[in-house]
Each structure stands twice: as structure tokens, then as C-alpha cells.
Amino acid sequence: MHVIEENQLKNNFRNRGFTLLKLFWMMYILFPFRLKGIAGIQNIFYYGVSFFCVGLFIYKLYHIQINKKYFVNFILFILVFLILMVLTYIIPIKKNTLDFSYLSNYGYFLGRLLIMLGSVVLAKNVFEYIKLLIDSVNLYILFSIVLLIPSFHSFYFNLLVIDANGVSRIQELYSQNYYTRFGLQGYSGFGSTIMCSIVVLLCCYMVVVSVSQHQKVYPYIIKMFLSLFGTVLYGRSGFLISVVIIMVTILYLTLFYGKLDFLLSTIGLMLILTILFVLNADKLQQIDSIRWMFEGFFNYLNYGHFSTASSNELKGMYIHPSFQTFMVGDGLYTVAGLYYMNTDVGFLRPLLFWGIFWEIVYYLLLLPPLIVCRNFLKNVNGNFLMFISILFIVMFEFKGETLLTFSSIFFALMSIILLTGTSYYRKNSRY
Incomplete structure (x- = not known):
């Protein structure tokens, strides 16, 4: 009996260790960073493990019964x-601008x-993968909070290999206004706030799923607020858009699930925070970082x-481009x-x-993964996920380019549905 219990403890320890390893690896691939002295080894490890995992995905896909509709959308994406990427090479040559910066972006x-x-091989199903995404971004935010301590901030900054973007941001990172825009990968700006906002969106979706399945919602609410704090650290636009997504989620829960307590609790919380904010506004705005966050x-x-x-600069x-530019573009990105x-x-x-024309095709790129996610999750509020995703993109695109970052996350969700969808439905009648 003691032997069995000891083996169970060892298995639990191994499983927890492997879960922690997956969590750190996911954080690393979402927010890659290089350290002085070992950057070359990191590159070999990073790309070696990544391409091994791609090979493992292909191997697994080859040995399962593939849903043809999902596979068509996967190939279509x-x-x-690739067509858009080829165009970023052809158009600058045809228009004689020779600006291949957009090609570099697509590369x-x-x-x-x-x-x-x-x-996607790190998770057994789409819900486990969503949880892994949420936890890995939250882990990055926690590291960023620790790095707000000046001694840790300076020490870690001196360990980092700074890329070209980071070099141009060095002065900003040492200013009080931009002090919070720093994490394990160094400068953490618009791209980081997009990732935090995506996780807020995924937390909102998981809250709705949990309510519909009569499960606990507080773990996702806690993670949602931590992600929301991350949007404040890295970029204010993400915070405002995330708040809109949260409010839409609360309204959805009120209308479709009768969760009036969610609505009343949110209104009450907002009133309390607003009163506290107004009463302490004079003191708070004396702190440059907080002044920047809530400018x-x-x-x-x-x-x-x-x-x-x-916003004033934006x-x-x-x-207003000319008619010719509107119709066929100028072949210039930078x-x-x-x-x-x-x-x-x-x-x-x-x-x-x-x-x-190609602008329309560009935005249609998001449709295949959204359709797959919506169809697979149709019994667990897939329509809601699709709606808040489209709303998210529309709002963010008024600020900056978001589509490719967002598409890469939903491409991964589509991929794990393609890989595990059929078997998951067989094993989990709840969903």
C-alpha cells in the first residue's frame, strides 16, 4: 500500500514539474528574450525545440482521422x-519602391x-491550451511586477541582449513614464499589451463557459484582472479595449444567463474604484508612472x-489617401x-x-480560424467568442496593427482543434 502511495506521489510530482515546464516554455515562446553570453545557445534551443514540436504536430496529424472541414480552413489560412507574403515581395518591385520592410514583417x-x-502539442485539447495561454501571459506579468523593483530592473537590464528596437527605447525605459513597460524580453510595449488583451478576452470567454457549465468562475476572474493590470503596464489602449470586452461579457451573462449579480457587482466595484480614484487623484498623478498609465x-x-x-497624436x-492609393496602394510600408x-x-x-482589394483579403485571413473555433465550440458559446474577437480586432485596428498577432493565436487554437477535436468530443460529453 505504501509503495502504491509513494508511486502516486512521484507521478504527481513529475506531472506538476512537467506542467510547470510547459508553462515556462509557453511564456518563453510568447515573449522570447536573449541573455548575454548564452544567446547563441538559447537560439539553438528555441528553434530546435520549436521545430521538433512542429514535426511532432505533423506526425500526430498524420496518424489521426482529420476533420475535412477543419483541415480545409487550416490550409486556406x-x-x-503565403499569397499575401508573396505580394509583399512583388508589389514593391512592380511599383519600383523596393521597400521590402512589409516582407520582413511577414517573414x-x-x-x-x-x-x-x-x-499546440503541449496541450491535450483546446480548453487546456487556452488555460496554458492565460497562465503563461499571467506569469510574464508577475515577472514584470517583480522587475519594477529598481535593483532588479537594473540588474536584469544589464543581462539582456538588446535588439534594434530595444536600443531605440533605452532612454524611454529609464524614464519614469515608460518605466513599467519592461519585462523579461526587455521593452514591452504595444505587442505585449495586445497579448494581455487577448488573454483578457480568453478569460472572459472561459468565464462564460464556466457559468454555462456551472463551474467556478473566480479563477478566471482573478486571472482576467491580472491580465488587465498587464495592459496598464504595457499600453493604455489595451486597457480601454479590454474594459469594453469585459463590459460586453457582463452584459451577455446578464441577458442570456440571468446573472444580474455580475452586473450589479461590477457597477458597485466601478463606483468604489471611481470614488477612491477621484479622492486620491492629486496624490496619484504626482507619481509619473501612474500619471502615464491613467493619463x-x-x-x-x-x-x-x-x-x-x-490619442492626440493618433x-x-x-x-485620406488619394483615389489611386486607395485602389491599388503605393507599395510602401516604411x-x-x-x-x-x-x-x-x-x-x-x-x-x-x-x-x-488586398486589404479586404488581409482581413479575411482571420475568418478560417474564427469559423473553426466557432463551429467546434458552438455548444459552449462559440458565437460569443467569435463576436468579441471581431469586436476586439475592430477596436484595436483603429490604434495599430493587431491582425497578424491575433491571427497567430487563433491559428494555434484552430490547429489544436484540428489535432484533438474529434477525440476530445468523444471523451468529454460535457462540451
Whole structure:
């Protein structure tokens, strides 16, 4: 009897160790970083393990009965992505701009798609994979919080290999305004706030699933608020969009599940936080980092309008291209290291590059993974997930390019559904 118990303890210890290893690996591939002295070894390990996992995915896929509809969407996504990537090479040559910066961007995301494809072998089903995504981003946020301690911040910064983007941001990282935009990968800006916002969205979805299945919701609520805090650390636009997604989720739960307590609790919490914020506003805005995080709210209290330096600058970036540019694009993505026409607006950058037709195709790229997720999860609020995903993209694209980052995550969700969907339904009648 003692032998059996001892073996069970050993198995539990191994399982927990393996779970922790998967968690750290997922965090590492979402937020890769390089350390001085071992960067080369890290690269070999990073790409070696990633491509091994891709090979394992292909091997597993070859040995299962594939859902043909899911597989068609999987191939369609890859084909559309590759067509767009080829166009980023052809268009600059045809228009004689020779600006291949957009091609470089697509090359980067091609690598990200492969790495995310390999990551799906870490989970047994789509829900386990969603939980892994949530926990790994939360883990990164916790590390970022620890790195807010000045001594840890300086020590770790000196260990990092700084890329070109990081070099241009060094001065910002040492300023109080941008001090919080720092994590294990160094500078953590718009890309990091997108990831945190995606996790807020996934937490909202899992809250709805948990309510529909009469399961505990508080673990996802806690993780959702931690992710929401991450959006404040790395970028304010993510915070506002995440709040909108949360409010839509609460409204959905109220209308479709009668969860009036969720609505009343949220209203009560918002009132308490608002009162505390207003009462302590003068003290809070004396702290530069907090002043930066909540600049819009402070401006509303002080001047009567909700705005930030970024939003004011963004207003001037909503340019009106010529008819020719609108139709066929100019074949330019960057000029002298800056985005073409100095715009940060997400839906304008591809439009200026290749025109309205390919802009439409570009946004249709997201449809295959969304359709697969919606169809597979139709009995567990798949329509809701699709709705908040589209809402998420629409809002974010008014700020900056989000589609490819978002698509890489949902490509992974589509991939694990393709790999494990049929067997998961057989084993889990609950879903």
C-alpha cells in the first residue's frame, strides 16, 4: 500500500514539474528574450525545440482521422497568408519602391505561426491550451511586477541582449513614464499589451463557459484582472479595449444567463474604484508612472476631456489617401525607418501598401480560424467568442496593427482543434 502511495506521489510530482515546464516554455515562446553570453545557445534551443514540436504536430496529424472541414480552413489560412507574403515581395518591385520592410514583417510572423503551431502539442485539447495561454501571459506579468523593483530592473537590464528596437527605447525605459513597460524580453510595449488583451478576452470567454457549465468562475476572474493590470503596464489602449470586452461579457451573462449579480457587482466595484480614484487623484498623478498609465482619466478630471498624448497624436494619423492609393496602394510600408505617411493606424498601413482589394483579403485571413473555433465550440458559446474577437480586432485596428498577432493565436487554437477535436468530443460529453 505504501509503495502504491509513494508511486502516486512521484507521478504527481513529475506531472506538476512537467506542467510547470510547459508553462515556462509557453511564456518563453510568447515573449522570447536573449541573455548575454548564452544567446547563441538559447537560439539553438528555441528553434530546435520549436521545430521538433512542429514535426511532432505533423506526425500526430498524420496518424489521426482529420476533420475535412477543419483541415480545409487550416490550409486556406496558410495559403492566404503565403499569397499575401508573396505580394509583399512583388508589389514593391512592380511599383519600383523596393521597400521590402512589409516582407520582413511577414517573414517574422511566418516564424511565429510555425512556433505557435508547434506549441499546440503541449496541450491535450483546446480548453487546456487556452488555460496554458492565460497562465503563461499571467506569469510574464508577475515577472514584470517583480522587475519594477529598481535593483532588479537594473540588474536584469544589464543581462539582456538588446535588439534594434530595444536600443531605440533605452532612454524611454529609464524614464519614469515608460518605466513599467519592461519585462523579461526587455521593452514591452504595444505587442505585449495586445497579448494581455487577448488573454483578457480568453478569460472572459472561459468565464462564460464556466457559468454555462456551472463551474467556478473566480479563477478566471482573478486571472482576467491580472491580465488587465498587464495592459496598464504595457499600453493604455489595451486597457480601454479590454474594459469594453469585459463590459460586453457582463452584459451577455446578464441577458442570456440571468446573472444580474455580475452586473450589479461590477457597477458597485466601478463606483468604489471611481470614488477612491477621484479622492486620491492629486496624490496619484504626482507619481509619473501612474500619471502615464491613467493619463486620460487625469486629463478628464483636470480639463474635462478624456485624452492622452498618444490619442492626440493618433488623431493626425487618420489620413485620406488619394483615389489611386486607395485602389491599388503605393507599395510602401516604411520610409526612412518610419511608417509610410507617419501613420500608426492599423487598417491604414496595409491599405497604403496594396490598396483596398488586398486589404479586404488581409482581413479575411482571420475568418478560417474564427469559423473553426466557432463551429467546434458552438455548444459552449462559440458565437460569443467569435463576436468579441471581431469586436476586439475592430477596436484595436483603429490604434495599430493587431491582425497578424491575433491571427497567430487563433491559428494555434484552430490547429489544436484540428489535432484533438474529434477525440476530445468523444471523451468529454460535457462540451
